[in-house]
Every structure is written in C-alpha cells, then in structure tokens.
Amino acid sequence: MGSRRSVTFGTRRRGELFDALIGLFLAEGFAHLTLDDIAARLRCSKSTLYTLAGSKEQLVRAATVHFFRGATDEVERRVAGVRGPRAQITAYLEAVGGALDAASDQFMADLDAFAPAREVYEQNTRIAARRVQQMIADGVAAGEFRDVHAAFAADLAATMMTRIQQRTVQVNTGLDDAAAYRELAAILTGGIDA
Template identity: 80%
Template structure:
C-alpha cells in the first residue's frame, strides 16, 4: 500500500516541526542521528527521507525554522496600520520568533557554517524588509525624508551583531529584547 502524498507532506512537516523544536530547545551539535530519531519517535531511515546526512538535516531544519518565522512575522504585521507601528511590530515579531532559541542552539548555529549562512541570509532579507517599510513610511509622510538605505543598513548591522551574539555580550540583552530596543531606536530616529 502506498502512502498518500498529502500524508507524506503532513508527516514531513510534523517531523520538521518536531526537529526544529528539539534543536531550538537543546541545540544540535551534540545529538547523533540515532538520538534524533529516538527523540522524534521515528527511524533513521525516516530522517534520511528528510535529508541525506545530519549536516543536511540541520541545514534543512534551519531553513524550515526561518520560513515559518518569516510567515509568522508577516502575519503579525499584516493588519498593523502606520509605518512606525509596522516597523516596531516587524522587529518585535522577529525578536519573538527568535525567543524560543536556546543559547545552545544559537551557539551551535554560529559554529556550523551552513546553518549560520541560513541565519545570515534571513538577516539580510529582514533588513531589506525594514528598508521597504521605511520607504513606505517616507512616501506616506510618516517619516522625515531619511536615506532609507542607510537606516536599513544600520538595522542590518545591528541585526548581524544580534545574530553573532555581539549585542548579548556587550549589553546582556537576549535577541528578543535586542530586536525590541532596535525597533524603538530606529523608529524614533526617523520620525518627524
């Protein structure tokens, strides 16, 4: 009997969600494929249907996490009126999406180049989104005529420092709080 495609897709999503939850809570560098399979209540061969190696599994899980986080962030800001509120909502939502990530996960992510690059790419995309939101605010007359690319670059620089744990080391703020503070500082700086 063949597994229906909709079940396979649903099962894959459930496994990726469980995998992301495990990695966010505990990190991934110390886990073997056998341990991951046991924790997810599946076989190693099932894990191999998701990715060909542990390294690919980690990268795929990281991509899955950031896709879900991006969807969650955009959903949270979809109905927010006003550019200032949208930027604050956006950066707060980014912080909230990262809040479940344990220190162990973030350290593992930083130490594993393929996963670190996924995070860096998502940080660049988030900075581009902030740029768009600033442009919208300037066009609507909510923000003074700022150089939106510079303001977005400042945001991107801080987002990279947050990603690389520099903000935590310098200030003691976790990622979620750092994003909230960035939102307040950024929007105050460009407001009329």
C-alpha cells in the same frame, strides 16, 4: 483518491517531523547530536530521517530553512494587520525577536559555527533588512519619517539584528532578544521621525 490522502499524510508527517526536529535543535542545539540521537529523540528511524535529508549536515540545513520559513510567515502574519510604517517596523522587529525567543544559546552558537546553517540565517537577515528598508522608504514617502537614506537605515538595522542573533547584544547589555528588538525598533523609528 487514495494517493492524494497518502501524499497529504506524508506531507503532514514530514512537517511534524521538521517541527519536532526544530524544537529539539532550538532547545539543545545540534552539533552534539548524532543521527542516532536525533532518531531516538524524535521516536523515528534513521531511515525516516533520511527521507528528510541525506545526511546530518543536510538535515540541519533543511531544518534551519524550515525554521526560518515558518518564522518569516509568522512575522508577516503579525505585521499584516498593522497600519503605518512606524507601527509596522515596530511590529516587524518585535515579531522577529519573538520568533527567536525559543532559540537557546547553544542553538545560536551551533548555528554560527555551522556554515550551511549560518548562510541560511544570514540570507534571512538580508531579506529582513530589505523588508525594513521598504518600510522606511514607505514611511519617508508618506511623510511619517524624515528623508533618510533608507538603505543605510536598513543596514544599521541588519547589523544590529545580526548582533542580537549572535547574542553579542545580550552579552554586552543583558537584554534578551525580544527586549533588544524592541529597543532597536524604538531607536530606529525615533531616529527617523519626521
């Protein structure tokens, strides 16, 4: 019984550390931080950080995976109660934008510059595009959307999602991520209206 409690505490502590780490990275980025800096900011030892990952690079990748896993869970929770493909696509894209609201420009720049973290982000964008593709296909099957090529529409969404997350849309239009995702949802669902 004691070991179960310590595992639960250890798992909880690990999750708390990752959450704090993600908060730090989202606010300030990570490229400029050393392991000593991170340990000091999280009020833990470097040996504690090494229980999470074997190096700073692995820690950044693990934190990125943890961030996207949590963001995906939150996005899916927000979409779960929504009925109808149009409303689901809108809720989904707005939730994705909301999940990225906390990400500073520095975090996004660091993410783009660090290949292991960028790969995690790109993988999540591909997963999101497949999710949008399925919602579009469901909408076509339900007669809510005209008969469009769902993979093309999803690829269009994925391209814009990448541009939003890389801050290209913000630079070119002035729209923040949440507003850009709302616009994408409106254009996408309006463009495939039955």
